[in-house]
Amino acid sequence: MGYLRDREKKIIDMILLQTKLGLGAPGSLPFFCNGVGELTQPPPAHMGIPPYHHLDPTKAVHGLSRSPMYPFGSQYPYSVLPEVSQVASWHAQASMYSISNPGNPAASAGFRNYPPSLSIPPTSIPSDFYRFSPGSLLQGPGLPPHPGLAHHLVGTPSKHDAHSSHLDHNHRSSSLSDQKSSSDTHGSKNASDSGQSNNSQNDKKKPHIKKPLNAFMLYMKEMRAKVVAECTLKESAAINQILGRRWHALGREEQAKYYELARRERQLHMQMYPNWSSAQSRTHHEKKRKKKQEKFDGAGNSMKKCRARYGLDQQSQWCKPCRRKKKCIRYLEGDGGDGGGLGSPDDNLGSAGSAGEACTPDSKTGMDSDMDKSSDMGMSSPNFSLTSPGMSLASPGMSLTSPGMSLPSPALTSPCPSGILPSPASLASPAVSLPSLQSPMTPSLDDRHPISSVGSTNSSANFTTTSTSSVTTSSSSSCTSPVLPLPPSLLGLSAPLLSSSSSKNHLSNHSNNHHSHHNHHLGHLFNNNNNGLPLPLPLLPLPKGPLPHRNPVGANPHDINNPLSVNQLTGQCNSSSSLNSNSAKSRSKPSAENGNSTPAVIGVT
């Protein structure tokens, strides 16, 4: 209710603002009408924004031609770079997205308010939401980019810089002189080339053009403050988990807005930095990484990770980072020489939890890695079975037919203001009542899917099995682990559900497009079943063998010892909630730290 009210308020504010700005064209608001009509379906991620090289700035002005890669391409209008009125409405939208209520400091705190170089008052329009302010478009091609944009985009360490300048840099950069200097520095050309590096200082300050934010990033930016305010959480990791959940629970139209925003951001970014490529950002960071790598190389540590090297029973031998579930300092990437997959950063299934990796013992990683898996999972016995008391899938709480598990679920509306989804299923489940769990684990959205609930049962109960492969991969992975016998159609359905938040790294990314596509199916599923998919999903037979394993999020947030565990971080928000984080940690940081995640399981066994 509150959320809806908030939205209504935002819309009203937006309309008022638009009126104030004389931008009252009905077609420009709300959201992304673009004269095409209301969005009926959200764009899949891969559809939402055409590849960078497909974004022709020259065309962009007139319209973005997008091949309808997705069935509803025609329904989802990707029009164009905003026209002037549109751009203004864009600003207005920004005001809506970025809680602009001045009386809500928490809400506004999360946003950088790019100083309006234009006619739009800064106080009313926190264009912060847009790193690539449409202002530059408004001003025309020859005009400098939005100072805020430049400030943010170029050479601004987002993170630590934020501490000092998060709130005030708006003011700093809002001055005309700053605008001028900013534009002088970065110009409308490629900012990375604009340095006129005559002196070393310029070289040092060679601007780093950051990637444009994707839809989820934009969403996070907007909602973070909200979540922080609601949950009094400050840990970004935990907040991001919440936001991830919320993102999935978000309506398709809501998501569509962010995809649209992201698309526009990219367009603007491309216009401003036509020569930019994400490789620049990559190389920018690779330098640091190389340095670090050399550092480790110099140390001559070509060892296995502590976990694999010493085992769980000799944790005293582990290096500190391993004990802290951080990156093993003894582990050297590329130490593939021995131990089969052990040395590979990718064998850190423990955390990684990726179904792709978590295949059957004989599938991919070999025996060693299998052992590693076991140990990573904190399992002493490979025969660990989910049929153990309290973890039975047939347990009432986890019943696949449980109301809490059926789709669509009322719980999807996220009663918890933080977006954490309490579930009767989890709450009632004996599994979650295990003493090892400090706080009840709540199945994620994914968990509400019967199939995923199987896997999530494991994670939410801190049980892992030797098996491994998540059903997620059933349709695309080479995993041969016992998979729930699903008809292809259902598999196709299940995959997105599962991959939506788990094992993203490996599953989702086995094809970005597929992943995104699936994710959108997920969204469709949860918001409206207009795909004609059967809901609720049928009860699935329990597998006889080891159940598919879904490793918990990242460094095992369920590990109560993990300071960043979901429980610890979000418990204060909602004691009955938890993020069943099927993490995607594994996605981007596949290596070392992943293997260190673990062992909440130990306590169970």
Place this chain on the structure above:
DNA sequence: TCTCCTTTGAAGTCG
């Protein structure tokens, strides 16, 4: 001061 955590999406790289 730097890195990690954690999320999703976009884009680059590699085999």
Place this chain on the structure above:
DNA sequence: CGACTTCAAAGGAGA
């Protein structure tokens, strides 16, 4: 072409 990797934001925490 698929799989994999990195980066974008955020801010607390730890080294």
